[in-house]
Amino acid sequence: MKKLQASSVRSGKVVTRRGLLKGAAVATGAVAVATASKGLGFPYIGNAEAAKTTTWRIQTSWPGGIGLKLFKDWCNGIKEKTGGELAFKPFGAKDVVGEWQLFDAVKNGVLDAMNPFTLYWAGRMPASVFFSSYPLGLRTEGEWDTFFYGLGGREIARELFAKFDMFYVGHIQHGPNIIHSKVPIRSIDDFKGRKMRVPGGMVAELFSAAGAKTTLLPGSEIFAALEKKTIDVADYVGPAINYALGFHQVTKYISMGPSGFMSIYQPVDLMDLTVGMKQWRALSSRMKHFVECEVHSYSDHHFAGIQKADQEAWKKFEKAGTVVTRLSQRDVDAFTKLAIPLWFKWANKDKNAARVFKIQLDYMMSGSLGYVTPSMIKGQSLKL
Numbered sequence: 001m002k003k004l005q006a007s008s009v010r011s012g013k014v015v016t017r018r019g020l021l022k023g024a025a026v027a028t029g030a031v032a033v034a035t036a037s038k039g040l041g042f043p044y045i046g047n048a049e050a051a052k053t054t055t056w057r058i059q060t061s062w063p064g065g066i067g068l069k070l071f072k073d074w075c076n077g078i079k080e081k082t083g084g085e086l087a088f089k090p091f092g093a094k095d096v097v098g099e100w101q102l103f104d105a106v107k108n109g110v111l112d113a114m115n116p117f118t119l120y121w122a123g124r125m126p127a128s129v130f131f132s133s134y135p136l137g138l139r140t141e142g143e144w145d146t147f148f149y150g151l152g153g154r155e156i157a158r159e160l161f162a163k164f165d166m167f168y169v170g171h172i173q174h175g176p177n178i179i180h181s182k183v184p185i186r187s188i189d190d191f192k193g194r195k196m197r198v199p200g201g202m203v204a205e206l207f208s209a210a211g212a213k214t215t216l217l218p219g220s221e222i223f224a225a226l227e228k229k230t231i232d233v234a235d236y237v238g239p240a241i242n243y244a245l246g247f248h249q250v251t252k253y254i255s256m257g258p259s260g261f262m263s264i265y266q267p268v269d270l271m272d273l274t275v276g277m278k279q280w281r282a283l284s285s286r287m288k289h290f291v292e293c294e295v296h297s298y299s300d301h302h303f304a305g306i307q308k309a310d311q312e313a314w315k316k317f318e319k320a321g322t323v324v325t326r327l328s329q330r331d332v333d334a335f336t337k338l339a340i341p342l343w344f345k346w347a348n349k350d351k352n353a354a355r356v357f358k359i360q361l362d363y364m365m366s367g368s369l370g371y372v373t374p375s376m377i378k379g380q381s382l383k384l
């Protein structure tokens with residue numbers, strides 16, 4: 001499938017996709033009127049089918065902050081954009097089901113769709129580890145867009161989610177993750193013995209290998225765990241949302257990678273929109289096309305909105321007295337040595353994980369990137 005054009009919010013340009021589904025609209029006597037709702041610049045679609053609105057109940061993993069606001073604003077604008085044919089009813093984290101229950105809730109029809117952190121499904125689908133940022137892997141938003149839209153990643157994700165009777169619409173960018181702690185983390189050695197919240201999968205195994213005592217918690221439970229001192233270190237998303245969740249009240253420090261490498265373990269954390277297959281198949285072809293384009297556009301808007309809020313949040317952390325520490329290149333090298341065997345361990349959990357990782361490994365070793373070399377993976381192999 002060719003890469004869909006989307007509003008390029010990151011570059012500051014908004015391209016309105018006029019005429020989307022024009023032929024279908026004419027065939028039904030409809031009129032597509034271009035509008036720019038919520039700053040996304042997507043066409044308003046109206047036709048006779050809009051007499052009956054299809055409403056999807058969608059729960060996100062965002063427990064609050066700018067992430068939840070952006071999600072709800074986006075969902076609340078869908079009905080207007082489709083002329084009433086389709087509507088999204090948004091729910092925040094844990095509003096309908098717990099975060100770990102999202103997968104089954106969509107699969108079993110309790111929810112129509114979900115907007116989770118894709119990494120959460122590592123235990124059910126090993127390949128999902130490679131549908132989201134992992135330690136020392138692909139490092140920029142553009143690299144992930146290339147993987148999904150240019151190198152076949154989205155098509156493989158759809159193939160694998162279809163086995164669970166779900167349709168993976170597309171990935172949604174939000175930015176790098178950071179670490180909050182009650183004690184300063186200035187090197188890899190400082191993780192030893194620390195009780196640390198992680199999202200699971202390869203990230204959990206990386207910090208365990210570094211000596212941390214890891215525990216898996218959804219984002220909505222991190223503040224309480226830090227407050228009760230059940231944990232003293234916690235990974236979560238970026239500064240804006242973490243500030244809104246009150247992490248500055250229960251921690252003193254933020255730890256990041258070297259300058260220019262904000263997060264070495266999840267430099268581009270990704271979410272997605274996944275829909276129950278029954279609900280997806282019930283849409284018209286043109287409405288499916290609309291949703292695909294809309295998710296791509298929302299990803300840009302979501303990413304830019306969070307990055308803007310992050311810049312404002314850094315000032316708030318500084319005012320709150322939070323101390324920012326950074327790892328060194330030596331620490332990056334040490335974590336890389338721990339990460340590479342984990343890449344192959346997770347890739348070899350099944351053939352689908354291996355073929356997804358192979359695409360990314362070839363890309364990382366290519367002339368375009370080149371930050372993985374043959375000597376770094378010597379002795380490792382993939383079971384394709």
